Amino acid sequence: MTMAYPRTQPIPEATLSVGPAETCGSGDVMRSLLDRFGTNRTAWVAFGLMVLLAAAAVLAVPRGAVDVGRPGSGPGATGVASLDAYRGLGTWVDLYDTRAWADPAVAVRDMAGHGVRTLFIETANSSSTSGLVHPAELATFITEAHARHMFVVAWYLPNLRAGSVDLARITQAIDFLTPDGQRFDSFALDIESTAVKPVTLRNLGLGTLSKQVRDLVGPGYPLGAIIPSPVGLRSKKGYWSGFPYATLATTYDVILPMHYYTFSDHDPAMAYTSTIANMRELRAQPGLATSPVHMIGGISGASSAAEVRQLVRGARETGCIGASMYGWTGTSAAAWRELASVNASATP
Numbered sequence: 001m002t003m004a005y006p007r008t009q010p011i012p013e014a015t016l017s018v019g020p021a022e023t024c025g026s027g028d029v030m031r032s033l034l035d036r037f038g039t040n041r042t043a044w045v046a047f048g049l050m051v052l053l054a055a056a057a058v059l060a061v062p063r064g065a066v067d068v069g070r071p072g073s074g075p076g077a078t079g080v081a082s083l084d085a086y087r088g089l090g091t092w093v094d095l096y097d098t099r100a101w102a103d104p105a106v107a108v109r110d111m112a113g114h115g116v117r118t119l120f121i122e123t124a125n126s127s128s129t130s131g132l133v134h135p136a137e138l139a140t141f142i143t144e145a146h147a148r149h150m151f152v153v154a155w156y157l158p159n160l161r162a163g164s165v166d167l168a169r170i171t172q173a174i175d176f177l178t179p180d181g182q183r184f185d186s187f188a189l190d191i192e193s194t195a196v197k198p199v200t201l202r203n204l205g206l207g208t209l210s211k212q213v214r215d216l217v218g219p220g221y222p223l224g225a226i227i228p229s230p231v232g233l234r235s236k237k238g239y240w241s242g243f244p245y246a247t248l249a250t251t252y253d254v255i256l257p258m259h260y261y262t263f264s265d266h267d268p269a270m271a272y273t274s275t276i277a278n279m280r281e282l283r284a285q286p287g288l289a290t291s292p293v294h295m296i297g298g299i300s301g302a303s304s305a306a307e308v309r310q311l312v313r314g315a316r317e318t319g320c321i322g323a324s325m326y327g328w329t330g331t332s333a334a335a336w337r338e339l340a341s342v343n344a345s346a347t348p
Contacts, residue, residue, distance in 0.1 A: 002271060072146035072182050081222035081253045083321060085151035085186040086294045088117040089342040092327035093141075095122050096131055099329050104137050110145040114336040115343055116193035118151040119326070120188065123173040126164055126195075131172040139178040146182055155226060157190040160205035167212050188224030188256060189213065191248075194240065203244045210251040224294070225252035229259055230281035231274065249287025254294055257282060260326070261307065262298030268306040271298065275314025294322040300331030308338040315342065316330060 091111055093100045100107040111119060121141055124133050132138060145152045156175040158166035174187050180187065189210070196202040225248045227233075231245045248255065259278055261271045277296065283289050297303065297311040303325065315323040323342045325331055331339075 001019060015059075021217075025100050026169060028039075062264060064066045070187060070276075071140075071149050071151045077143070078242050081220055083222060083254060083292050085118050085153050085222060085249065086224060086254045086256075087321045089115055089339055090118040090120055090153075090294065090324035091116045091324055091331065092296075092324060093119065093121045093329075095125070095128070097327060097329050101134055101137050104140040105144045107328065108141060108148060110151060112148040114331075115340050117343060118153060118185075118322070118324075119145050120153045120155055121175070122190075123154045123156055124169050125190075126159035126161075126166055126169070126193070128169075131169040132176060135176070138176065139182075142178050142182050143180065144183065151185040153186045153224065154184040155188040155190050155224075157193060158207060158209060159193050159195040160202055161196055162205060164295060166209055167216075170172070170209075170213055171216060174221075182201070186222040186224060187213070187217070188226050189252075190226045192226075192228055192258070199242055202240070203242065203247070207242060207247045210247060216252050222254065223252045224256050226256045226258060226296070228257075230257055230285070231280050232282060245285035249285075249291060254292045255282065255288065256294045256296055258296050258326070259311070260296070260298055261311065262302040266302075266304065266307065268304065268310045270310075271303075271307040272310035272314045275311055276318060278321070279318040281316075293318075293320045294324070295320045297323060297325045298324045299330070300332075300335065303335065305332065305334035305338050308335045312338055312342055316344070 007020055049142070071073060093107070108119070108331065119141065120132075123138065126132050133175075142152050145307060156166075156173055158164070158170070160166065170187065170189070173184065175183075177183050194202070196205050210225075217223065227243075227248070228240065233240055257278055259275060261274045264274065266271055275297075279293065282291075282293065295311070295315045297315075308325065311325075314325060323339070325335065325339065
């Protein structure tokens with residue numbers, strides 16, 4: 001897919017210079033208006049109303065009401081969410097990745113150099129001291145990534161308790177703006193906390209929060225659901241029986257299974273077979289037979305390049321629209337080489 005420049009890219013500095021006789025300044029505009037309207041009070045009132053209406057129209061644009069399809073342009077207004085932010089190769093940064101947060105610009109340059117199309121970055125969790133833990137760094141991640149034609153997806157780990165800070169913090173992430181007006185290209189909910197018991201109440205909390213988020217952003221905004229390994233959900237007794245797949249299918253546009261094959265035997269063949277098994281399990285769930293999937297592989301620092309190769313093979317054979325390792329720190333040069341072919345899935 002050919003990537004266009006993000007519409008939020010800064011205007012070249014040369015076009016902003018205003019000299020005495022180079023372009024119209026505010027005084028020139030005012031003199032032009034005086035020449036046109038003179039002392040005609042009615043004309044001035046009509047002009048003022050036009051300015052106010054134009055400003056109101058800009059401020060009234062809802063979340064998700066601009067076209068999507070290129071980094072930095074924001075979610076779409078068509079009512080059909082774009083999946084572009086989830087296609088191809090991704091990488092992850094969580095709150096504990098001190099290397100990435102220490103110098104976001106360097107981190108993004110490295111990601112782009114390895115062909116990363118999407119950065120998934122954690123903005124906060126339910127236990128954080130604030131709703132946006134590193135706002136200045138988040139702004140740098142967004143602007144640097146968009147300048148390199150990368151998407152940025154915010155993600156958040158909720159506790160799913162009734163009356164918690166979850167919705168307010170998710171809203172902060174979705175509404176976050178850089179100083180020059182750029183924002184995240186999508187939002188994904190990290191669904192794994194077992195703080196709420198029993199499972200029936202947990203599912204109720206997840207359903208309520210998911211609906212609130214969808215109502216917040218509207219139908220044209222892409223939402224991702226980061227979920228535990230489907231095979232693990234079935235086999236790990238007492239963790240999350242009755243996982244609400246059907247609820248996710250009606251709310252989220254993309255499913256991101258935390259495959260994490262590195263928690264099993266370090267056999268490259270296992271990385272492939274477990275990818276296939278997770279996709280088979282997911283496809284058997286209500287409403288998810290054809291849902292777009294971005295597969296999250298193993299822990300980067302614990303995975304061999306041979307395992308990564310088999311992950312990529314499995315993801316491509318099962319029709320995943322994208323794949324990634326968790327996370328950016330720990331991904332070896334050999335692993336990046338294996339991951340390069342994930343971008344063949346980036347084109348619809």
